[in-house]
Amino acid sequence: MARIELKDVSHSFEIAEGKEKLEWAVKDMNIVWEDGTANALLGPSGCGKTTMLNIVSGLLTPSKGKVYIDGKDVTELSTRERHIAQVFQFPVIYDSMNVYNNLAFPLVNMKLPKLKIKEKVRKIAKILGLIDYLDTPTSKLNSAEKQKISLGRGIVRDDTLAILLDEPLTVIDPKMRGKLRRQLKIIQRELNITAIYVTHDQHEALTFADKVAVVKAGRLVQIGSPHELYSNPESPFVGYFIGSPGMNILDAKLKGQTLSLNGFKIELSKSITDKIGIENSECQLGIRPEEIITNREKTTGTIPFEVAIIENMGSYKILTLVRKNGSDRNLRIKTRVDIITSYFKGDMVYLEFPEEYLKIFKDNHKIY
Amino acid sequence: MGIRIKNVNKSFGKHLVLDNISLEFKDGDFVSFLAPTGSGKTTLLRVIAGLEKPDKGQGRVFYDDVDVTNISVRERNIAMVYQDFINYPSMTVYENIASPLKVSKNKMSAKEIDKKVREVAELLSLSDMLKHYPSETSGGQQQRIAIARALVKDTKYIFLDEPLANLDYKLREELRGQLKETFSYNKKGIIIYATADPLDALILSSHVGFLHHGKILQYDILDKIYNYPQYIEVASYFSNPTMNFLEVNLVKENNDYFLKVTEEIKIKVDNKLKDKLNKKEYLLGIRAQAIRPNRQTKNDIIIKGLVELVEVVGSDTELHFKYEDFPLLGLSQKIENYQIGNTIDIFIDPSKFYIFDKDTKELVCRMEGEK
Numbered sequence: 044m045a046r047i048e049l050k051d052v053s054h055s056f057e058i059a060e061g062k063e064k065l066e067w068a069v070k071d072m073n074i075v076w077e078d079g080t081a082n083a084l085l086g087p088s089g090c091g092k093t094t095m096l097n098i099v100s101g102l103l104t105p106s107k108g109k110v111y112i113d114g115k116d117v118t119e120l121s122t123r124e125r126h127i128a129q130v131f132q133f134p135v136i137y138d139s140m141n142v143y144n145n146l147a148f149p150l151v152n153m154k155l156p157k158l159k160i161k162e163k164v165r166k167i168a169k170i171l172g173l174i175d176y177l178d179t180p181t182s183k184l185n186s187a188e189k190q191k192i193s194l195g196r197g198i199v200r201d202d203t204l205a206i207l208l209d210e211p212l213t214v215i216d217p218k219m220r221g222k223l224r225r226q227l228k229i230i231q232r233e234l235n236i237t238a239i240y241v242t243h244d245q246h247e248a249l250t251f252a253d254k255v256a257v258v259k260a261g262r263l264v265q266i267g268s269p270h271e272l273y274s275n276p277e278s279p280f281v282g283y284f285i286g287s288p289g290m291n292i293l294d295a296k297l298k299g300q301t302l303s304l305n306g307f308k309i310e311l312s313k314s315i316t317d318k319i320g321i322e323n324s325e326c327q328l329g330i331r332p333e334e335i336i337t338n339r340e341k342t343t344g345t346i347p348f349e350v351a352i353i354e355n356m357g358s359y360k361i362l363t364l365v366r367k368n369g370s371d372r373n374l375r376i377k378t379r380v381d382i383i384t385s386y387f388k389g390d391m392v393y394l395e396f397p398e399e400y401l402k403i404f405k406d407n408h409k410i411y
Numbered sequence: 412m413g414i415r416i417k418n419v420n421k422s423f424g425k426h427l428v429l430d431n432i433s434l435e436f437k438d439g440d441f442v443s444f445l446a447p448t449g450s451g452k453t454t455l456l457r458v459i460a461g462l463e464k465p466d467k468g469q470g471r472v473f474y475d476d477v478d479v480t481n482i483s484v485r486e487r488n489i490a491m492v493y494q495d496f497i498n499y500p501s502m503t504v505y506e507n508i509a510s511p512l513k514v515s516k517n518k519m520s521a522k523e524i525d526k527k528v529r530e531v532a533e534l535l536s537l538s539d540m541l542k543h544y545p546s547e548t549s550g551g552q553q554q555r556i557a558i559a560r561a562l563v564k565d566t567k568y569i570f571l572d573e574p575l576a577n578l579d580y581k582l583r584e585e586l587r588g589q590l591k592e593t594f595s596y597n598k599k600g601i602i603i604y605a606t607a608d609p610l611d612a613l614i615l616s617s618h619v620g621f622l623h624h625g626k627i628l629q630y631d632i633l634d635k636i637y638n639y640p641q642y643i644e645v646a647s648y649f650s651n652p653t654m655n656f657l658e659v660n661l662v663k664e665n666n667d668y669f670l671k672v673t674e675e676i677k678i679k680v681d682n683k684l685k686d687k688l689n690k691k692e693y694l695l696g697i698r699a700q701a702i703r704p705n706r707q708t709k710n711d712i713i714i715k716g717l718v719e720l721v722e723v724v725g726s727d728t729e730l731h732f733k734y735e736d737f738p739l740l741g742l743s744q745k746i747e748n749y750q751i752g753n754t755i756d757i758f759i760d761p762s763k764f765y766i767f768d769k770d771t772k773e774l775v776c777r778m779e780g781e782k
Contacts, residue, residue: 216448225720225731232751246580249723249746269723273746286746287584287725333726333744352592354614357637357651358700359744363588379726388595 045112045204045237047076047099052108054094068094070261072108076205076254079235081228083252085242085284091261092241096207099239101125112204126204128197132213134189136181136196142168143177146195153200167199170230187219191226198234205237212247224250245285257281279404282329288361288377290402291335295328297321297403302328305374306366307346309396319403319411326410329402332361333379336395345393348376353386362386364394412475413437414459414568414601419470421454421463428454429465430625436618438567441594441602443612445649446622452605453572455622459603460570461487474568487568490561494573496553498545498560505541508532508559515564531563534593551582555589562593567600574604575611580725591615609651613637621645643694643772646765650698652729655739657695658769661688670695670766673735676712678761678778687776688766696765702741704730704749707760716741716757721749732757 052072055065069091076082084092097103098110101122110118117125136145146167150160168174171191181189190211197206211227212220228251231238240251248255249269256266257280265277269285276282282290295304300316302309309328338345348364364376378394380386403411414436421429428451436442444452457463459472461484472480479487490511498507508528512519519527532538535555545553554574561569574590575583591614594602606612612619613633620630621644629641640646647654659670662677668685669677670693680688701707716732716739723729728743734757741757749755764778 225722228720244579246722246724250721268748270746270748273723273726284581287580288588289581331726352588352595354588354591355633356610357613358698358742361588363592 046078046114047205047237047239048111049074049095049098050109050111052095052098052105052110054098054103054105054107058106067261069098069105072263074256074263074266076237076239078113078237080254081231081238081240081252083240083242083248083255084258085245085248085255086258086264087243090258092258093209094261095258096209096239096241100127100129100207126200126202128194128200128203128206130190130194130197130206130208130211132210134186134193134214136189136192138180138182141178141180142173142184142192145181145192146173146177146199149196149200163199163201167195170233171195172226185219186215187223190215190223194227194230198230198236203236205239206231208238208240210242211240212242212244227251245287249285257284275409276329276402277409278407279327279329280407282331282402282404286331288332290329290331291376292404293328293374293376295326295403297324297326299323302326302403304328309401311401312398315398315401315403315411321405321410324405327404328396329404330396330400332377334397334400335376335378336397337362337378337380338393338395339384341391341393345395347391347393350386350388350390350392351375353388355382358382360386362392364392413440414603415473415476416459417469417471417473419455419458419472420466420468421451421458421470422466428625429458432625432627434620434627434630436601436603438601439598439617441604441615441617443604443606443616443619444622445606445609445612445619447607447648450622451625452607452622456570456572456603456605460484460489460491460568462491488564488566489568489570490564490566492554492558492561492569492571492574494576496545496550496557496577498553498556500545502544503541504532504537504543504545504548504556507545507556508537508541508563511560511564527563527565531559534562534596535559535589549582550578551586554578554586558590558593569600569602571602571604573606576607584725587611587614609649612649613651619649621649639774639777640765641774643696643767646696646767646774652699652724652740652742654765655697655699655702656767657697657737659693659695661691661693670764672737676714678712678764681778684766684776684778690768692769693775694767694769696767697739697759698763699729699740699742701760701763702730702739703758703760704741704743704747704755706758708762710761711758712761714757714759715754717754718749718751721751730757 049072053067054069055067057065084095086092098105101120109116143164146164147160150163168177215223224247242248254268255272257264259280265281272281272285279292283292293304295302300311302311350362351365352363354361359382360380362378362380366374402409417433419429419432444455446452458465471478505528509524512524532541537555540548540552545556575586616633618632619636621628623644629636629645640649657672659672662669662671668680671677714734716734718732720731723746728747730741732739762779766775768775
């Protein structure tokens with residue numbers, strides 16, 4: 044079991060090419076993954092997350108910085124020497140062998156006694172839910188079962204310290220994806236093994252991991268529990284990326300205690316503006332659709348909007364709202380409303396923005 | 412006016428994919444065929460569009476009461492969007508969107524084409540991308556280009572085959588809303604949409620058909636099929652997340668009838684429903700939305716749930732927990748921390764129960780009766 048740490052890690056693929064002005068695939072990365080935890084690296088394609096994983100596994104030596112496992116510098120060690128197992132997008136198994144022999148293979152290579160191998164394989168097969176399939180040729184299995192075998196081959200060895208999963212559900216039939224996702228989570232908990240799961244899919248990351256690192260353009264944007272990322276995003280990017288629909292991010296201007304948005308104003312309490320400490324500034328207001336209060340009737344202090352799109356989500360509706368007269372096509376706000384009330388395109392609604400939920404960002408960072 | 416299909420069969424070799432399907436759609440309908448992979452929804456879409464012919468025999472397809480069964484897809488004036496974004500890689504976004512107009516039989520002037528392309532691009536938020544090549548755009552934009560090419564032709568009937576399936580969740584969410592808005596302007600034609608995603612069907616459709624083993628198990632307006640799914644298969648699939656099912660017994664105590672889950676949970680049956688219930692055993696269907704970690708109504712049943720797994724889905728939290736030996740799935744409409752292994756109070760709204768016949772798998776009634 045292992046605590047994994049990246050310290051000041053940067054990587055450029057261009058150093059080898061001798062270019063002077065370098066593009067960094069990963070830049071100034073400092074992360075600690077604690078022993079026995081489930082973690083995710085979440086970010087859009089090309090953000091550098093697979094490069095990070097390769098640095099952790101030892102497939103890649105970083106241009107700068109160190110990798111530590113349990114406090115020991117492993118930067119120069121190979122994958123094998125780091126005792127890290129990997130699961131890739133495509134199941135890596137021997138199609139000509141049955142399930143038992145696939146799972147036993149790494150142990151046979153270690154020349155363990157037969158009885159010991161049998162005991163270990165049965166134990167892992169039980170955890171994976173494959174105990175009844177040990178004699179089955181792997182060619183007869185579906186993609187989810189095959190992927191479980193790739194995982195099993197990694198964790199069957201006693202000396203495996205951590206497991207890295209690189210988009211492991213990509214080739215799994217959509218029908219089985221949810222089930223396998225849940226099983227991976229349960230297996231991780233059962234084995235209490237440090238796991239890092241790389242994905243561009245928020246759903247997979249937030250479900251699997253206790254701690255999610257959001258990565259964008261080679262940089263760590265924010266790391267935290269799903270709840271922390273949702274309720275306390277440090278940037279508009281995380282606010283929008285986490286949650287469905289994402290946080291509303293609206294351009295604003297702060298002057299004194301007044302937040303001026305396109306065509307309407309919100310007065311902030313002094314306690315907030317004191318905390319912000321900036322008198323006069325361009326900024327962005329962030330608020331989640333489920334935090335805005337949507338009224339059918341006009342009351343003092345509410346802000347009128349026109350309903351543009353109504354999406355029925357089964358137990359609630361999502362309204363997309365525009366300012367009247369369509370003066371600014373880009374100013375759109377989404378709100379979550381109850382399922383019972385009827386809304387039609389063109390209806391007027393009146394919004395309240397409860398102060399307790401307001402987030403204020405400046406230059407892509409949260410200032411309140 | 413609209414589309415009508417009658418007694419359509421379709422087989423591939425010995426395999427019967429569509430089994431005697433008859434349906435009717437009116438202008439203005441947004442129809443979704445909802446089903447898991449391999450249930451025949453794409454085939455049904457293709458048969459209606461004219462990309463496949465029904466098996467020889469009685470099967471007929473009518474557009475505006477004209478039999479088009481043997482008319483080729485090219486002469487039908489329809490548009491089609493596929494799951495894979497099919498665009499011309501060597502053409503710009505503008506040229507891609509304009510391409511269907513350039514090959515069209517009714518020649519349009521360059522000026523007319525330009526006006527149309529820009530209109531559609533605006534509708535799908537592609538105005539800033541027109542000079543780019545498809546490879547320079549994101550997956551969501553590529554699919555929007557493909558949709559723009561379908562819309563630009565102004566055809567009366569548009570067919571979409573799982574257009575969001577290959578997009579990740581954030582792009583799906585964005586494009587779904589955009590489709591909803593785009594098609595709200597198109598009230599004179601019919602949109603037919605095949606999907607495996609219950610949320611697509613729920614958000615976009617006016618009507619939904621659920622396919623099961625090549626048959627239409629239920630076809631109804633959205634409200635009806637979602638709130639009154641006639642079969643367990645429909646209820647289970649057309650729920651997001653999937654519906655919970657519990658075996659219950661109908662018991663009589665004094666003069667009242669109860670549905671008994673356990674000794675602790677007995678739900679009194681309203682007098683009005685008593686006549687409908689004449690068997691001993693039923694299946695109780697409960698959507699996850701009616702099972703929550705906080706109180707919903709004053710009649711809520713409160714149970715103790717052992718949290719087994721917590722999944723964050725969008726802005727909701729799905730709670731997999733055990734009540735005694737029953738695995739149940741509940742939902743919190745927030746993102747919250749729940750410790751796995753903890754026992755928490757769970758609130759269930761009994762008015763939201765569905766009662767299904769165990770043998771026929773048909774809906775008997777809803778606990779709150781008919782609305």
